[in-house]
Amino acid sequence: MKHYTSINDIDNLEEWIVDAKAIKKNPLEHRKLGKNKTLGLLFFNSSLRTRLSTQKAALNLGMNPIVMNVSNDSWGIEFGDGTVMDGTTAEHIKEAAAVVSQYCDIIAVRAFPTLTDKAKDESEEVLNAFKKYATVPIVNMESATAHPLQGLTDALTISEYAKKERPKVVLTWAPHVKALPHAVGNSFAQVMQKMDVDFVITNPEGYDLNPEITRDVPVLHNQEEAMKNADFVYAKNWSSYENYGQILETNKSWMITKSLLGNAKFMHCLPVRRNVVVEDAVLDSDSSLVIQQANNRTFAAQLVLKKLLETL
Numbered sequence: 001m002k003h004y005t006s007i008n009d010i011d012n013l014e015e016w017i018v019d020a021k022a023i024k025k026n027p028l029e030h031r032k033l034g035k036n037k038t039l040g041l042l043f044f045n046s047s048l049r050t051r052l053s054t055q056k057a058a059l060n061l062g063m064n065p066i067v068m069n070v071s072n073d074s075w076g077i078e079f080g081d082g083t084v085m086d087g088t089t090a091e092h093i094k095e096a097a098a099v100v101s102q103y104c105d106i107i108a109v110r111a112f113p114t115l116t117d118k119a120k121d122e123s124e125e126v127l128n129a130f131k132k133y134a135t136v137p138i139v140n141m142e143s144a145t146a147h148p149l150q151g152l153t154d155a156l157t158i159s160e161y162a163k164k165e166r167p168k169v170v171l172t173w174a175p176h177v178k179a180l181p182h183a184v185g186n187s188f189a190q191v192m193q194k195m196d197v198d199f200v201i202t203n204p205e206g207y208d209l210n211p212e213i214t215r216d217v218p219v220l221h222n223q224e225e226a227m228k229n230a231d232f233v234y235a236k237n238w239s240s241y242e243n244y245g246q247i248l249e250t251n252k253s254w255m256i257t258k259s260l261l262g263n264a265k266f267m268h269c270l271p272v273r274r275n276v277v278v279e280d281a282v283l284d285s286d287s288s289l290v291i292q293q294a295n296n297r298t299f300a301a302q303l304v305l306k307k308l309l310e311t312l
């Protein structure tokens with residue numbers, strides 16, 4: 001594996017989950033692997049979990065993490081090829097990526113979509129520019145269309161808490177006050193297709209995710225029907241893909257309640273807006289796995305970094 005930028009970079013999910021569980025059992029076992037190696041974390045957008053868990057993962061491997069909030073603290077980066085840079089951007093990605101590659105052995109990047117320009121978002125301009133112009137491995141810490149560190153975490157969490165073979169897993173759209181990206185839903189849909197689970201997606205009409213990602217996964221527009229006999233319910237808001245980046249309706253009835261959840265375990269990538277996405281009674285109950293899920297972010301990131309360090 002040269003980079004980790006997509007769920008498609010996971011060659012064998014079953015083996016990766018076994019390895020992640022072993023790391024979780026003994027997180028400091030490979031602390032010599034990253035000695036004298038530097039991880040650069042570049043954030044174009046906010047983060048709590050990704051920022052801290054990826055640094056923690058690097059520290060567990062003996063690496064030195066260095067962090068930059070690119071949007072606030074660095075020069076404005078130009079991504080266009082052949083641009084006359086007489087506007088607001090002061091540095092081209094060609095120089096920026098090459099320079100950062102001299103300071104870091106691995107570069108991790110977070111860059112969200114515009115949600116106004118579908119073609120630009122789907123081209124993964126920022127992530128692919130780093131892949132093109134950096135000379136070291138790139139890790140996707142959530143890009144325009146994907147959040148593969150979260151997806152790997154979610155697969156690990158389901159594997160840990162599944163009480164039967166082939167559990168039923170439901171990815172449900174949930175209400176929100178803002179237009180949100182598709183990245184978490186996309187990567188979750190991709191990773192569930194690699195796992196032996198009974199997987200369905202439910203969302204209101206007009207909110208279907210990219211069909212090239214959901215492929216043959218059943219998509220139901222009746223949430224109650226979709227959630228019947230679920231073992232795991234993964235809630236996430238996303239804006240419309242069809243009417244790109246739009247909020248079509250804030251259908252509050254799609255909020256996850258205790259009665260809707262039934263006996264299922266509740267999952268969410270966090271941050272979550274209480275009593276908008278999910279009611280307090282769910283998050284404050286034993287049915288919620290959100291804290292355990294966030295803990296697993298460290299071990300998923302550590303496995304990815306370990307695999308990349310082994311190639312250096």
Ligand code: CP
Pocket residue numbers: 046047048049050051142150269270271
């Ligand atoms: N789930 C997740 O990526 O959290 P942060 O946005 O806080 O990093």
